[in-house]
Amino acid sequence: MVKYINQNPVLVAVDCIIFGYDGEHLKLLVIKRAIEPVKNQWSLMGGFIGPGEDLDGAAKRILLELTGLHDVYLEQLHAYGQPDRDPIERTVSVVYFALIDIHKYSKQINDQYHAEWFKLKEVPELIFDHNIMVKAAMDKIRYQAALHPILFELLPKKFTIPQLQNLYEQVYDSPIDNRNFIRKITASGLLIKLAEKDKSGSRRGAFYFKLDKQKHKAQFQSFLNFISKPK
Amino acid sequence: MVKYINQNPVLVAVDCIIFGYDGEHLKLLVIKRAIEPVKNQWSLMGGFIGPGEDLDGAAKRILLELTGLHDVYLEQLHAYGQPDRDPIERTVSVVYFALIDIHKYSKQINDQYHAEWFKLKEVPELIFDHNIMVKAAMDKIRYQAALHPILFELLPKKFTIPQLQNLYEQVYDSPIDNRNFIRKITASGLLIKLAEKDKSGSRRGAFYFKLDKQKHKAQFQSFLNFISKPK
DNA sequence: TCAAAAGTGTTGTGCATACACCCATGC
DNA sequence: GCATGGGTGTATGCACAACACTTTTGA
Incomplete structure (x- = not known):
């Protein structure tokens, strides 16, 4: 050879x-x-x-x-x-x-x-x-x-918004305003709210969400601007 | 060994x-x-x-x-x-x-x-x-x-805005509105206008610019959004 | 004077930011 | 009833997109 x-x-x-x-x-x-x-x-x-x-x-x-x-x-x-x-x-x-x-x-x-x-x-x-x-x-x-919405790969099927936000805060090692965060996330349409709540983290409980896999795939390549631009 | x-x-x-x-x-x-x-x-x-x-x-x-x-x-x-x-x-x-x-x-x-x-x-x-x-x-x-401003690497020291715009149009294979383009480019502060004109492409001539290398380096990592987001 | 390319402004809209309080519940 | 974390709304400004005409000058 x-x-x-x-x-x-x-x-x-x-x-x-x-x-x-x-x-x-x-x-x-x-x-x-x-x-x-x-x-x-x-x-x-x-x-x-x-x-x-x-x-x-x-x-x-x-x-x-x-x-x-x-x-x-x-x-x-x-x-x-x-x-x-x-x-x-x-x-x-x-x-x-x-x-x-x-x-x-x-x-x-x-x-x-x-x-x-x-x-x-x-x-x-x-x-x-x-x-x-x-x-x-x-x-x-x-x-x-x-x-791009890659961090969802780290989450289980059901997760709460506070969990998700905490994940972003971990990744960027900095706090995020949760009203703006929720607005962005919901505006992206990537999440589907479930009826169930996670009561482990608080008295009130936080709603579980799951990922809309169709949209996740479809939007993966587009720019979503999840994170505030560093000035 | x-x-x-x-x-x-x-x-x-x-x-x-x-x-x-x-x-x-x-x-x-x-x-x-x-x-x-x-x-x-x-x-x-x-x-x-x-x-x-x-x-x-x-x-x-x-x-x-x-x-x-x-x-x-x-x-x-x-x-x-x-x-x-x-x-x-x-x-x-x-x-x-x-x-x-x-x-x-x-x-x-x-x-x-x-x-x-x-x-x-x-x-x-x-x-x-x-x-x-x-x-x-x-x-x-x-x-x-x-x-990020990488395309400047393809240009000679002196270049004109029409050249630069054409380069972006080549890369994305689509036309760009030149008023908006110029605004973005000048807003970025990356270019320094020279006195000289390039008369080869037109009667009127187009001003040469050069890259502000300081700013280019400084801004390289930040997000500049040169291109309109695909909807 | 005409052709051909360079250059210039305004407006509307949507998105991002900043910011503070009420809600639900278990103890 | 109170402590704990979850969830919600608004006002402001900026950045982007859409859009058309004037300027320059060599031939």
Whole structure:
């Protein structure tokens, strides 16, 4: 079989930055690395691409392995290729980020990885360039969420407006005026009010809403301006 | 030296999508591929990453080889990893797009590649998945240009408002109201009017402007809304 | 004087912001 | 009855879109 001559093959890994939201805090799922080097240090979940597997496929596989979840919101973030980013062997990493409904994740699925959720502000030191990747992912999510309704991917089927608002406040790490917030959200027409209330957070209870999936899909590409523009 | 076991190294290439604007049309620079397979077919300019070279570095090198230009606007677009995208050998391609001032490009620089500029609408069939990459790059540029002043990268130091407007019209393939356009542009404060006029396009002549580089840098990250929102 | 492109203002509308109080309920 | 969080309305200003005519000047 013919090959390109004089080229150095390298390893290609896919790493996944997995975000979740428990109703209070935005969280990141990281694992204790199982192999040398830096075994047992905190790391993003990742793996090498298999033969016959494309990048998206590898990301889905890795996510499935760790979380047991299919059909997750997954987006390619960036490729990292510093020659020395992995001290053992040259490895180019293609990084994806995922937004999952944390309630669908069950710790039992795969305990071999010693996975743990950390609040975003309390994420420990990660191996290699993984901290940089996480920062880039947060920047991208803030950018995207300001224009497109991606944060719903983090919520369960039923959620309340206060939960949603808190999520935005977590992502942007700043308070939001709730009258204006509600107006924007309702104006977008993305939510369907349910009869049921969540009474866990207050005496009065907050109405549950669900996402109008048709509209969500239809409006995903248009610019929605959920977030006040920074002056 | 220790290595990861049981992994298949693959080739990693960097391909560059190079845009230029000649004052009339948005154009793409492609080359006639020099090596088998599909030798002599139209292709993006690319190359394999060298040892000791990171991805951005490889992109810069490739761009320099073809155009002779340093300090070009260059942005990573996406990584492509379909197992069979290159029929010879598994190759993951990390794609960058570049916006250059076409006047700085001189064909003499490097004629071995048989490079040619094509109007965007007349780009020929390219090898492998390169057409898909170009489409993705255009989508991204439209997205970016609607919010951030990136298109100035395509213009020479001195340019006229009609040129600039035509560039936006090329990118979005639709006419723009020039009163509203001028208002937005001047309101942004990004342009500095020069005394000189370009008399080549009309009897009356159009004033040259240059970019206020301070403001351009400062405002690059903020949302500018240059383009009317699609309803 | 005419053709061809450059340049210029106004108005209406909708959207974003700022801001403070009442509501419902369980204890 | 009171404490806690949920929910609601209005006034103001700004930014955008729609729209047509005058200016300049070389031929």
